[in-house]
Amino acid sequence: MAVISYIDAVIMAMREEMERDSRVFVLGEDVGIKGGVFKATSGLYEQFGEQRVIDTPLAESAIAGVGIGAAMYGMRPIAEMQFADFIMPAINQIISEAAKIRYRSNNDWHCPIVIRAPYGGGVHGALYHSQSVEAIFANQPGLKIVMPSTPYDVKGLLKAAIRDDDPVLFFEHKRAYRLIKEEVPDDDYVLPIGKADVKREGEDVTVITYGLCVHFALQAAERLASDGVSVHILDLRTVYPLDQEAIMEAASKTGKVLLITEDNKEGSIISEVSAIIAENCLFDLDAPIMRLAGPDVPAMPYSPSLEKSFMVNPEKVEKALRDLVAY
C-alpha cells in the first residue's frame, strides 16, 4: 500500500478497469499523447493505444454523445470534460439522453457511461475554470453524481462508476489533485455509489459536506478538539441521489448541523440536505440548520483578493462551527 495523490488514484482506477475490461475506453480533449491537461490520463495512451485513449475534436456535445452511443452499444466509455465549466455544451446529451435512456425505453436500452470532470476553485482559474456545476445536474433522476474527497474514495468510487450500469458524473476537485495524498491499496476494491461516509466521529456538532471542504472541516475539527468540542463529519461522496439515511443519522446524532459547499449557496446540494433534515428529523435539532457556502455571485474571480474572499477555508468553517456550538 503506497501513499498516492488524488490524481494518481484517478489514473490508477482507470488503468485497472481498462486492464480488467476491454470495453472500457477513454475519450476527451488532449487525453491522448498529452495525457490530459491535468495529466489525469497520463500513461494510458502509451499502455492502451490510440484506439482506447481517444483525442477527440474540441466539441463537448459530441464527446458526451459519441460516448452515449458507444455505451448503448455495450462499451464502457469514460468521457473527460477538460474542465467542469465546459460541460455546459454537453448538457442536452447528459440530461435529455444519458439520464433518460433506461426509463424512456422501459429498460430495453441502458447507458453505462462515466463523465469525469475537474471542478472547483482555489487555483487562480477565474470564472470559467473554478466552478462547481453539480447543482445543475442534481435534479435529474437517472443520473448519479459522485464527488469524492480522498484518494482512497477516488479509486473505489471511480471503479464502481465504471462498472455501474447507469450514467455517472464523476467530479474531481482540481485543487485536491496534488494536494491530497494518502495510503491507497494496490488491489482491486470498489466503494458503493450512493453511500455517504463518516470521516470523523463526534458528539457535539455535525458537519455534512463533500469534496475539498471535507478537508477544511477536518482541519477545523482538529482545532475545535483542542477546546474540547467534538465534531462529527459526514462526507456525502455521492451528491445525487443523496444518502438520506446517513444524513438523518448524522444530523440527529448531535442536533446541531453545519452544511458546507464551495458552490454558490442558493440552490446548492446542501439546500437539499437541509430539506431532508427539516422534513425528517426536525425535532431532533437544537439549532437552525446552518449553511456555509460560496456567495451568490456568478463564479469566483481571478484576482487573488476576490478569489480568496469567495472560497470556503478552514478559518471560515471554524468560525461557523464556534457560532453553532455557542448557539
Added chain:
Amino acid sequence: MAVISYIDAVIMAMREEMERDSRVFVLGEDVGIKGGVFKATSGLYEQFGEQRVIDTPLAESAIAGVGIGAAMYGMRPIAEMQFADFIMPAINQIISEAAKIRYRSNNDWHCPIVIRAPYGGGVHGALYHSQSVEAIFANQPGLKIVMPSTPYDVKGLLKAAIRDDDPVLFFEHKRAYRLIKEEVPDDDYVLPIGKADVKREGEDVTVITYGLCVHFALQAAERLASDGVSVHILDLRTVYPLDQEAIMEAASKTGKVLLITEDNKEGSIISEVSAIIAENCLFDLDAPIMRLAGPDVPAMPYSPSLEKSFMVNPEKVEKALRDLVAY
C-alpha cells in the same frame, strides 16, 4: 378590464412592450407566420413584421446566443424556446454567457434578454414536452427566473422582465395557457420581479408554491375551509433568487408548512425554500417542513395512467394538508 386567459396575457404583454419600445423584438422557432406552436406570439408578426418577429432556424443555442449578442448591442430581445425541454442545447449560452456578462465585465456590458418557454405537464406531452426545468438554472447568480401562476401576474411580470436590465428566464405553464382566466387591466402596469405574493390569507397552515400548483393549492384550501381549516398560500412568482423575507414571514405565520412543486422532488426549488426556513425560522415551526412534489423519475410518461400518477393535483394537496394539520 376584460377576462383573458394566461396565454392572452403573454401576448398582451409582448404587444404592449413592442409598441412602447422599438428595441423589443421576438425570435424563435415558428413564432412568425404561425404565431408559435401554442399561439403565444399570435398576431405579432402581422402587427410588427418579419423584422421584429423572427422565425429562426431550428437551433436553440443560436436563438439564445444571437439574442444575447443583440442584447449586448442594446436591443431587448425576447427569445422563445418552443418547449422548456428544448432549452437544453442553449444552456451554455444561458449559464456561461447571459448570466455572467455583467459580472465578468465588471459592469461594462450587460445583457437584457428575456427567454420565454412553456413548461409543465398534464397535457399528454410525455417525457420531453412536460418537464419543469427551473431547478437547472436556480443556482446561477446573474439569472432571474420568473414563473407566474395567473394572467394578471403574467402580464405584469413579463412586462417587468422585458424592461429588466438583466437576463430573465420566463417559464409559462403550458397547461395554464387556456385553463386559467381572470380579469386583467388593459393599461400598462408592471409587477416587481423578486417578490412573492400572498394568494390567500390563512391562519392554520402555510402552502408555499408556484405555477399551476398555486391553483391546486387554492382548490384544496377551499375544501379545507369548509372544515374550518384556514390555509395561507404564498405564490413564489420569482423562483430565483427567492424572496427570503416573504418565505420566512409565511412560514412563521402558521408554523406548519407544506411546500409544493410539480418538478421532481430532490434538488427542486422547494428544497431551497425549505433550507431558508430551516436556517432562519426553525423555532417558529410546529411541524416538519413537508414537501409534495413529482416522484424522482426522469420525467412524466405519456400513458395517461402514468402521467396522472406523476402529476400533483388538488386531491394530493388536500391530503397532504390534512396530514399536516393533524400533525
Added chain:
Amino acid sequence: MVENRHLQAGLSDEQVLEMYRIMLLARRVDERMWLLNRSGKIPFVVSCQGQEAAQVGAAFALNRENDYVLPYYRDLGVVLAFGMTARDLMLSSFAKAEDPNSGGRQMPGHFGQKKNRIVTGSSPVTTQVPHAVGIALAAKMEGKDIVSFVTFGEGSSNQGDFHEGANFAGVHKLPVILMCENNQYAISVPIEKQLACGKVSDRAIGYGMPGVTVDGNDPIEVYRVVKEAAERGRRGEGPSLIETVSYRLTPHSSDDDDSQYRSPDEVSEAKKIDPIITFGAYLKAMGIMDDQMEKKLNEEIMEVVNEATDYAENAPFANEDTLSKYVYAER
C-alpha cells in the same frame, strides 16, 4: 417504355415488391393513426407520409440483420423494414404497456427496439447523430462489420449536434450514414429560412465526406446511394451524407394546422408525385404488380392494420405502480 432501374441497382423483382409492401404498410398505419386521432382515441400522431420511399429504399440498402438504425420520428418505413410490426406501432400509439418502444412512456414516433437494433430516441432533435457515431466507433473497436444509419430533418441539420457528430465521424473515418430527409418544412418554417446553402448535402465537404442529394420519392435511387455509402463505410472509408428531397404531405403533426403557412395548391401539387402512387405505377409498368395484386396487397395490409388497432386498443395501460421502475438498473 419505362426503363428497368431496379435490376440495374441490384434489386430483384421480389425485393422491390417487398419494398412497396412496406411503404404501403407504413402509409396505411399512418393513415389509421390520423383516423384514431381525429376520433379522439389517441392524443397524437406524427407522420411518415411522403417519406416512405426514402425510408424503405434506405433500409433495404442496409444489412437488416446486423446494422444499427437511429431513426427520427417520421421513420415508420425504416422501423417496419427493420422488424417492428404494425402491432408494435399501434401499441405505441395507444401508449399501452406492451409497446416495445417504451411501454407507453414516450409519444408515438419515439422508436426503439433493441432486438432489432433500433436505437431508442428522444424528442430533442438531432441528439441521435452523435449516438450513431458512437455506435460506429464501438463497432469498429470490436472489429465488427456494422454500419450505423441515422436520419433527421433538414431543419434539424442546423443543430450543433449535427455538426459535432458529423465532424467526429469524418475525423475518425467511421462507418456512419447520415441521411437528411428534406421534406422542405420544419413545422411552419420553409427551407429557405432554415438553410442558406443550395443543398443540405453541401455541408458534407466541411466534414471531409461525400455528400449527395437524391429524389426522395424514388426508392430505387435512394437504395443505390445508401448502398454505396454502406459499402464505403464497410471498406473503412468513412461516413457519408445523403439528402433525400421529398415533401411533407401532412401537417407537421396532429397538433398542427398547415393551412396557416402553406397553400393547399402546393400540397396538392406534391401529392401528384406521392411515392406510393409513383412507385406503384413503376411496378405496374415493370409488370411486377397488376391491379389484382395491388388490391390483394391492400386488403392484406388493411387486415394487418385492423388487427393491430384492435389488439392495441384492447391492451392494458401500464400499471401505476410501474411509474418508478427503471430509473436505474434494478439489483
Added chain:
Amino acid sequence: MVENRHLQAGLSDEQVLEMYRIMLLARRVDERMWLLNRSGKIPFVVSCQGQEAAQVGAAFALNRENDYVLPYYRDLGVVLAFGMTARDLMLSSFAKAEDPNSGGRQMPGHFGQKKNRIVTGSSPVTTQVPHAVGIALAAKMEGKDIVSFVTFGEGSSNQGDFHEGANFAGVHKLPVILMCENNQYAISVPIEKQLACGKVSDRAIGYGMPGVTVDGNDPIEVYRVVKEAAERGRRGEGPSLIETVSYRLTPHSSDDDDSQYRSPDEVSEAKKIDPIITFGAYLKAMGIMDDQMEKKLNEEIMEVVNEATDYAENAPFANEDTLSKYVYAER
C-alpha cells in the same frame, strides 16, 4: 525586386508601418507576459505569437470607429488595433482593479471594452460566434452601417455554436465576418485530428457564404480578404468565412508543455516565417522602414511596455468588498 503589394491592396506606407508597429507591440507585450509569468509575478499567459499578422491585418480592414469585434483569447493584435492599450493589457495580466476588461475578475485574454466596441468574452470557446451574429442583426435592424468581426481557433470551429451561428448569419444575410485563426493545433491536438476537411473554409458553402483561406503570416493578404468581406457585408450580401493559416509559436498557454506533443524542429521551422520578421523584411524591402527606424520603434515600444508593466504591477487589486458587486444592475 519585391513587388509592392500594399499599395495594390489600398494600404498607404503610413498604414503598413502602423500595422507593423501594432504587431510588434502585441509581440512585445506578449513576451513580457511570459517573463512575468516565469518569474512568478503573474499566474497565467496565453499568447498571440505567430498570429499578429492575421489579427492586425484584419483589424485594419474594418472601420475601427464603428465596427464591433468579438476577439478570442489570442487576439492581442485585434484589441490593440481597436484602441486597447498596453497598460490595459498589463492591468489585466496582473488582475488589477483598474483592468478595463474585467476589473481583474477574468483571466488575461478575456477581452472586453465597451467604449472600443470590443465585446466581452468568456472561456468556453465559440460562444462568441452567435453573439457576433446577434450584433449584426441588431445593427441591421437599426439600419446602422456596422460589420461585426469574430475570431476563433480551428479546433473551436468544431463546436456546435460555430455551425448554428454561421447558419443563422447565412440565412439572414447578416454583415458578419467569421475569421478562423488556424494555428494548426488545439492545445496538443493537431488539425488532422480536429477536422477531416482540407480547409476550414470548406465549411462556408454549407452556410451559403464565401469561404477563403489565406496565408496568416501575410497581413496585407489578410487585409485584402477581410476588406472584401466587410464590403460584401456592408452591401447587404451577407457573411463571409475567412481562414488564416499560421502556426502557434508558443506552447498553448503558460500551463502547457508543447514538447510533449510536437518536435522542436517543427517549431523552429515555423519561426523562420514568423510574421514579425517577414513583414519587417517586406517594409525594409519597400524602403518604408530602415534599421534605424526599426531600432527606434523597438525602443519606443519597450518604453511603453515597461511603463505599462510598472503601472500595472503597482496598481491595487479590487477591494474584497467588491466581490458581490455587479451580479445584477444596481438600482
